[in-house]
Amino acid sequence: MLEQTFCHIPGLGPVTEKRLWQAGIGCWDDWRDPPPVAMKTACRWEIPAILASSRQALNTDPGFFTARLSAGEHWRIFPHFRHQSAYLDIETTGLADDAEVTTIAAYDGREVATFVNGRNLEDFPDFIERFQVLITYNGRSFDIPFLERFFRIRLRQAQIDLRFVLARLGLKGGLKGCEQRLGMNRGSLDGVDGYFAVLLWREFQETGDKRALETLLAYNIEDTVNLERLAVEAYNRNVAATPFAPELQLQFPEPPPLPCSPDPACIERIRRRHQLGW
Secondary structure (H helix, E strand, C coil): CHHHCCCCCCCCCHHHHHHHHHCCCCCHHHCCCCCCCCCCHHHHHHHHHHHHHHHHHCCCCHHHHHCCCCHHHHHHHCHHHHHHEEEEEEEECCCCCCCCEEEEEEECCCCEEEEECCCCHHHHHHHHCCCCEEEECCCCCCHHHHHHHHHCCCCCCEEEEHHHHHHHCCCCCHHHHHHHHCCCCCHHHCCCCHHHHHHHHHHHHHHCCHHHHHHHHHHHHHHHHHHHHHHHHHHHHHHCCCCCHHHHCCCCCCCCCCCCCCCHHHHHHHHHHCCCCC
């Protein structure tokens, strides 16, 4: 979709982009001057240079595009950088400034990697450097700044925050709410949320119960792996509103084998102890 994108050009929005498509300017290679639709003179003179820079950035510099597109339009870079992307989600001890990261799950579309506080968490900064794009849900507001503060690093990758992309499609209500509206079922993890993840970590720390850690990791991984399905769903729904749907639609991915499984007895025990109902 990137080569059909024009709304990353300053002064040229989605409405003008649609008019260009309708006038036969379906991709960068179709550009001609004078353009077939009215636009600001300054914008018109800038377009050849910006398109030349866009060609150079294609498949090598996703940040060139995300810096020029609104957060709700970042879906456009998805297929071009899909194989350089990591789906990412973190769990923490809470929201306070002194809270710690407990677990991190990252998924590259093939394999799941997990990082656990007290075990291998320090390996995460080097691991994540291999990716050009980070795909999250609400990561711009929570996961990314939390990780940067906790590790004292700067994550310079381009980001696709699906919270904004899905909201543009009318899908709101948090990650779990979006999943439910799209018919995604979490099985025995249904009802487990971020607060419950804190309780699972606390249970593991206080008792050493490996089932609590396994369940926490299963929850963290589920959050991460489901992002791929949501990213494809969001991309296809957006592409369906363009003239390019037949050739640009993506197939839905097969879910990967999951390295961790939740323990229903552990979930029920913690739920009863803390009088949590769902």
